[in-house]
Amino acid sequence: MTTVERVVDGDTLDATIAGKSTRVRLLNINTPEVARDGQPGECLADEATAKLEDLLPREPRSTWTTTWNARTATAAPSPE
Secondary structure, three states, rough: EEEEEEEEEEEEEEEEOEEEEEEEEEEOOOOOOOOOEEEEEOOHHHHHHHHHHHHHHOOOOOEEOEEEEEEOEEEEOOOO
């Protein structure tokens, strides 16, 4: 099971996968970068982040089953 910890930006989130905190990049998704390290955010970065937050389950302890691809270090939802 996977639990979303937080949305980092429009194409990245932090999640707990199999008990381990992991940064997850969404496959084939590229969104503008948010402001960090003193650099301004790219145009529409905040909107992309908000959209990903809207797409994820709203329950604070939401979980979903994932398939982990160790070769590409990606996780994808699996049918339950």
